[in-house]
Amino acid sequence: MKAPETEIQQAINDPRLQLAIYTGTGRLIDHRAKVVGAEELPDYQELRNEAHAVKKHTIENLDYYLEQLESNVIAHGGQVIFCRTGEEAADFVLNLAKERGLHMLVKSKSMTSEEIDFNERLERHHLEAVETDLGEYILQLAHQRPYHIVAPALHLTRYDVARIFTQELGVENEVVIEKQTRIARGVLRRKFLEAGIGVSGANFLIADSGAIVVVENEGNARLSTSAPKIHIAIAGIEKVIPRAQDLAVFLNLLGRSATGQPLTAYTSFLSGPRREGEIDGPDEFYLLLLDNGRTKLLEDPEKRQSLYCIRCGACLNHCPVYRKIGGHNYPWVYSGPIGAIITPQFHGVTEDTWLPFASSLCGACAEVCPVKIEIPKLLLKLREEVTQVKRKEDSDVMERFAFQLFAWVAVRPKIYLLLASLGSLFFPLVPHIGPLKKWASQRTLPEPAKQSFHQWWAARKGSS
Amino acid sequence: MVGGAERLIVTAREQILGGVRKALSRTAGQPPLFETAPTLRIPRSDRNLYVDLFVQKLENLGGKSFRVRDTAAVVPAIAELLVQKSAVASNSPFLRKCGVTGLAQVHAGFTDREELKEACAAADFGITSVDYALAATGTFVMLSSHSEARLVSLLPPAHIAIFPRSLLLANLDELLSILPRPADQTSSMVLITGPSRTADIEQILVRGVHGPGEVYAVIVENE
Numbered sequence: 001m002k003a004p005e006t007e008i009q010q011a012i013n014d015p016r017l018q019l020a021i022y023t024g025t026g027r028l029i030d031h032r033a034k035v036v037g038a039e040e041l042p043d044y045q046e047l048r049n050e051a052h053a054v055k056k057h058t059i060e061n062l063d064y065y066l067e068q069l070e071s072n073v074i075a076h077g078g079q080v081i082f083c084r085t086g087e088e089a090a091d092f093v094l095n096l097a098k099e100r101g102l103h104m105l106v107k108s109k110s111m112t113s114e115e116i117d118f119n120e121r122l123e124r125h126h127l128e129a130v131e132t133d134l135g136e137y138i139l140q141l142a143h144q145r146p147y148h149i150v151a152p153a154l155h156l157t158r159y160d161v162a163r164i165f166t167q168e169l170g171v172e173n174e175v176v177i178e179k180q181t182r183i184a185r186g187v188l189r190r191k192f193l194e195a196g197i198g199v200s201g202a203n204f205l206i207a208d209s210g211a212i213v214v215v216e217n218e219g220n221a222r223l224s225t226s227a228p229k230i231h232i233a234i235a236g237i238e239k240v241i242p243r244a245q246d247l248a249v250f251l252n253l254l255g256r257s258a259t260g261q262p263l264t265a266y267t268s269f270l271s272g273p274r275r276e277g278e279i280d281g282p283d284e285f286y287l288l289l290l291d292n293g294r295t296k297l298l299e300d301p302e303k304r305q306s307l308y309c310i311r312c313g314a315c316l317n318h319c320p321v322y323r324k325i326g327g328h329n330y331p332w333v334y335s336g337p338i339g340a341i342i343t344p345q346f347h348g349v350t351e352d353t354w355l356p357f358a359s360s361l362c363g364a365c366a367e368v369c370p371v372k373i374e375i376p377k378l379l380l381k382l383r384e385e386v387t388q389v390k391r392k393e394d395s396d397v398m399e400r401f402a403f404q405l406f407a408w409v410a411v412r413p414k415i416y417l418l419l420a421s422l423g424s425l426f427f428p429l430v431p432h433i434g435p436l437k438k439w440a441s442q443r444t445l446p447e448p449a450k451q452s453f454h455q456w457w458a459a460r461k462g463s464s
Numbered sequence: 465m466v467g468g469a470e471r472l473i474v475t476a477r478e479q480i481l482g483g484v485r486k487a488l489s490r491t492a493g494q495p496p497l498f499e500t501a502p503t504l505r506i507p508r509s510d511r512n513l514y515v516d517l518f519v520q521k522l523e524n525l526g527g528k529s530f531r532v533r534d535t536a537a538v539v540p541a542i543a544e545l546l547v548q549k550s551a552v553a554s555n556s557p558f559l560r561k562c563g564v565t566g567l568a569q570v571h572a573g574f575t576d577r578e579e580l581k582e583a584c585a586a587a588d589f590g591i592t593s594v595d596y597a598l599a600a601t602g603t604f605v606m607l608s609s610h611s612e613a614r615l616v617s618l619l620p621p622a623h624i625a626i627f628p629r630s631l632l633l634a635n636l637d638e639l640l641s642i643l644p645r646p647a648d649q650t651s652s653m654v655l656i657t658g659p660s661r662t663a664d665i666e667q668i669l670v671r672g673v674h675g676p677g678e679v680y681a682v683i684v685e686n687e
Binding site: 020023024027028043050053054057060061062063064066067072076081082083084088132133134135138151152153154156157158161177178180181184185188189192193206208209210211217218219220222223225226227237242243244245246247248249251252259261262263264265266267268269270271272273274275277278279280281285289291295296298299 | 476477479480481483484485487488490492493494495496498499500502503504505555574575576577580581585600601603608609610613614615618619636637640641643644645646647648650651652653654655656657658659660661662663664665666667668670672673674675676
């Protein structure tokens with residue numbers, strides 16, 4: 001697919017949208033800067049190195065840690081279901097809901113579920129999935145996908161939210177953000193108390209504990225994982241880390257990089273269904289481990305570092321391209337620099353060939369990445385792959401023909417001279433020829449010389 | 465579950481793990497060549513400073529703290545908050561010791577999940593103790609158990625946590641050094657750092673979305 005140029009132009013020419021993106025990402029940049037400085041966090045660079053090392057180690061031994069995780073989840077009374085595709089994950093949930101006669105589930109924010117169109121798959125079979133994160137809930141009402149990994153409704157203003165709420169919830173027009181939040185709380189509170197299933201994502205999977213870790217601010221993930229009798233967690237296989245103690249590094253980086261918080265309001269460390277004696281919590285716990293193309297990314301020793309990502313969104317906030325074109329112009333739910341490196345790897349480099357090129361390679365993303373993914377380097381590598389594939393494909397035919405023609409002409413002086421003189425005659429037309437028009441519109445072309453070298457040489461000989 | 469579905473799941477597992485091994489050139493059950501050692505950073509500061517730090521950090525987040533001398537001073541400290549309000553208290557023995565469960569407006573002693581859920585959904589305050597508290601971040605650490613249910617600190621619009629100062633730790637790293645595997649003890653350990661909050665609309669901070677918008681810490685000094 002080609003770059004959505006019309007939509008990109010629209011985004012750039014929409015001052016309201018530009019302001020929303022600019023201030024939204026700008027606030028996130030400021031929040032982060034305040035808590036990663038030398039005074040606030042002297043070990044910041046060391047923490048990044050450690051996080052990178054732990055991720056590298058885990059990914060390089062991924063099968064080992066997945067099996068360890070699995071056996072520990074089972075030991076704590078949970079079940080692990082490996083899912084090759086989104087369809088398999090959705091089918092498991094649909095079957096379970098059907099078996100228990102349940103028609104509604106509450107869901108906390110999960111990019112992994114967005115990646116597999118989880119809600120749409122369930123709704124096709126009349127299982128209602130209610131998003132409970134405020135931003136995600138607004139987007140679900142507006143039938144939009146997340147604009148940003150961490151701040152899904154970054155592109156919407158309070159006035160947009162007011163319009164969506166009046167249209168979809170039938171409430172009075174309300175533009176005060178506190179009151180809008182309270183409206184959502186009221187509607188969603190009833191859903192939490194009614195729902196038979198709660199679905200969450202997971203920021204980390206802890207192999208030595210058989211646990212999942214969910215990081216959030218609103219309390220909707222705590223409610224989704226604590227109020228319903230069944231808790232289902234969906235996570236990509238790359239989310240595993242060896243030990244609970246590794247969280248000291250990762251939690252210190254995740255909140256700071258994402259929203260500028262040393263710790264987010266809630267960090268839940270969850271393992272299996274409620275234990276004997278515990279008063280509340282789910283009776284059943286299922287962990288869906290999703291591949292959905294991740295094993296493909298493992299093959300290349302360099303590119304596999306794309307799987308270290310902890311989804312903090314810092315690379316989006318700091319990217320001059322994301323900040324202009326916005327999140328919806330990226331072809332997949334993962335936008336910004338990280339989206340530009342993982343989308344081609346998941347979908348194949350031939351799919352969105354423009355994406356690795358949609359970068360100025362300024363390096364801001366790599367500088368803020370808490371796990372030190374070399375994003376610009378991977379972009380270059382992907383560019384190389386795109387070019388190689390392209391050379392084999394379409395452009396080759398025209399290019400090869402052009403060079404063969406040139407070779408033929410170049411060894412036939414008379415034809416060469418004829419064409420050269422014709423060329424200088426038609427040269428002024430170049431800026432008006434279809435495919436060259438765009439190229440020439442940004443350039444001033446040199447005037448062709450009045451005399452060719454051959455003509456000049458012949459004339460010079462004659463005069464001497 | 466039907467037999468067909470079960471077979472499918474087994475195949476998916478084998479296929480994914482097999483695919484991972486193939487990509488990494490590993491064999492089944494092969495342990496890692498080396499193990500990484502987690503680094504825990506525990507500041508060696510004066511424990512007496514933890515209370516001040518905790519109070520300051522919680523206040524920065526919009527929470528409030530009361531420092532009281534002993535357990536007898538707890539009820540007077542929170543009495544004003546609870547005037548004409550309803551509250552649910554957890555089964556923590558420390559709350560009983562402080563006399564909180566004896567207050568007329570405080571419902572306590574829940575052992576049934578549904579009854580607890582209903583009471584918490586209707587209450588103005590949820591009152592708990594904590595298992596630990598982290599000074600560096602102003603965090604409550606709560607392990608789910610027969611003493612502490614999950615919903616008491618979550619459903620009511622305000623949360624009061626009452627605990628002795630001896631439970632204060634330096635930071636998350638110290639907690640993880642004491643509890644290297646929290647899952648051995650509980651199905652749920654939650655770190656609560658200030659009130660529930662969101663910035664999903666225009667990145668502007670609003671407190672109290674789904675969890676409590678008000679958070680109070682009552683720290684008992686001589687315990």
